[in-house]
Amino acid sequence: MTHTSFVNDRYANAPGSPIRELKRFTELPGMISLAGGYPAPELMDSGGLQKIFSSLSGTAFASALEYGGTEGAIALRTELARLSSSRGNAVEPGEVLTLSGSQQGIDLLARTLLSQGDTVLVEAPTYPAAISAFRFAGAAIHQVATDDEGLVLEDLERALIRLKPKVLYTVPTFGNPSGRTLSEGRRRELLKLAVRHQCLVIEDDPYGDLWFDQAPPPSIYSMRNTVDGAERVVAYLSSLSKTLAPGLRLGWMLGPAELRRACVLAKQTDDMHASTLTQAAAAAYLAQGLFSENLPRLRATYGKRAKALARALSLQLGKRIEFTAPGGGMFVWGRAPGVDTAEWLKAAIERSVLFVPGSAFYAQDADHSTFRLSFASQDEAGIATGVSRLEEALRAL
Ligand code: PMP
Numbered sequence: 001m002t003h004t005s006f007v008n009d010r011y012a013n014a015p016g017s018p019i020r021e022l023k024r025f026t027e028l029p030g031m032i033s034l035a036g037g038y039p040a041p042e043l044m045d046s047g048g049l050q051k052i053f054s055s056l057s058g059t060a061f062a063s064a065l066e067y068g069g070t071e072g073a074i075a076l077r078t079e080l081a082r083l084s085s086s087r088g089n090a091v092e093p094g095e096v097l098t099l100s101g102s103q104q105g106i107d108l109l110a111r112t113l114l115s116q117g118d119t120v121l122v123e124a125p126t127y128p129a130a131i132s133a134f135r136f137a138g139a140a141i142h143q144v145a146t147d148d149e150g151l152v153l154e155d156l157e158r159a160l161i162r163l164k165p166k167v168l169y170t171v172p173t174f175g176n177p178s179g180r181t182l183s184e185g186r187r188r189e190l191l192k193l194a195v196r197h198q199c200l201v202i203e204d205d206p207y208g209d210l211w212f213d214q215a216p217p218p219s220i221y222s223m224r225n226t227v228d229g230a231e232r233v234v235a236y237l238s239s240l241s242k243t244l245a246p247g248l249r250l251g252w253m254l255g256p257a258e259l260r261r262a263c264v265l266a267k268q269t270d271d272m273h274a275s276t277l278t279q280a281a282a283a284a285y286l287a288q289g290l291f292s293e294n295l296p297r298l299r300a301t302y303g304k305r306a307k308a309l310a311r312a313l314s315l316q317l318g319k320r321i322e323f324t325a326p327g328g329g330m331f332v333w334g335r336a337p338g339v340d341t342a343e344w345l346k347a348a349i350e351r352s353v354l355f356v357p358g359s360a361f362y363a364q365d366a367d368h369s370t371f372r373l374s375f376a377s378q379d380e381a382g383i384a385t386g387v388s389r390l391e392e393a394l395r396a397l
Helices: 020-025 046-055 058-064 074-086 104-115 128-136 154-164 184-194 221-226 257-268 278-288 290-317 341-350 380-395
Strands: 097-099 119-123 140-144 169-170 200-204 232-240 251-254 321-324 331-335 370-374
Touching: 020 046, 046 278, 046 290, 046 380, 058 278, 074 097, 074 251, 074 278, 097 104, 097 257, 104 128, 104 169, 104 232, 104 251, 104 257, 119 154, 128 140, 128 169, 140 154, 154 184, 169 184, 169 321, 184 200, 184 221, 221 232, 278 290, 290 331, 290 380, 341 370
Parallel strands: 119 140, 119 169, 169 200, 200 232
Antiparallel strands: 097 251, 232 251, 321 331, 331 370
16 A cells, blocks of 8 residues: 655655754763754753742733733733843834744744745855745745855845845854854945845844853844835844743744734744743743843853863864854854865764754855854863864864
8 A cells, every 4th residue: 555645845855954853962971062052051040030930920820821912922022122122123012023932933934925936045154944944935045155254245236136035034143153243334235235126134133142252233123224215124033042041932023014914924823922921931030130130141151162162173173174263152163174074973973072064054055064063052171072072083084
């Protein structure tokens, strides 16, 4: 008897997320993972969150167990608007769309903006789950070159003229995977290009709060009033995953009203609303000032870890690799000329260390000699041991 597959073509043969597939190795004893962008568990304020959860009681607790509005609970939208405004993204609570993680924002925007065959521009390299969301939405994906300052605007302009894309997806601040930050000058020029070519910019910003020594340039979204006609060409996504806890599954979207409205409709058939329980807890946590209290600790620790990784890489692998040391976020991006990093990963797993080969971060024409390392969830000793193991693995190839 033959079996029919009921799965449609878009999903039947699609690859899974290579980063999520690596997760099973992280549980092996003694494994040092420099792979996922997972916040360090010891830096999450689990004690503070636990207290907040247990303080939810009476009618507040009962309503946190009920269905909620699709846009999100007003208490959390108020806090997210306050947080956004303090970062230069001045908005009212009513302009915040609460998401079940910023990943959902990428997916909702892909579904509401794109028709079959529309073109989306992404950075090379970029965040793989965004590539997948755009692919599932039927888009044609085209890569734009990047350098140490982020998107190369000459390449972007050529692509805008030639391909007439509907959307540009960018992670301009401490990018995943590149760790790079688009300069303020380029942000302004990018906005002008987006207006001239009527291309919607999705600014994905889960890492902007995690700067080490110096705050990043203002968001592209916050600069939209400085360029004529730019109010309607930017959608902004951010998240509490990297700065509070990813298990809460909370993020938010800012953007033009009609876009947010379309995403609300798409969200109604998706999960209806983000968890009312975690929204209530996050709202109370933010309102009590605990979020801002914990941030300096995150910045300081991730900053030390980033420097420890850069130091260990220079010392132990400096002759074999090139890499960019980031000013914030969770990632170091590099190249090992002449090395297939997928092979390097196999040798690394045998030596109990994990990283992500760079090919996962390209929509096409992958550079197989690239790689991404995360310093977020290892302490400085773990980073030093991890890099020694990477060096041994590279020598064994
Ligand atoms: N965008 C980028 C660039 C990311 O790195 C991530 C998480 N790895 C997300 C979006 C999704 O994050 P979340 O859904 O947890 O907010």
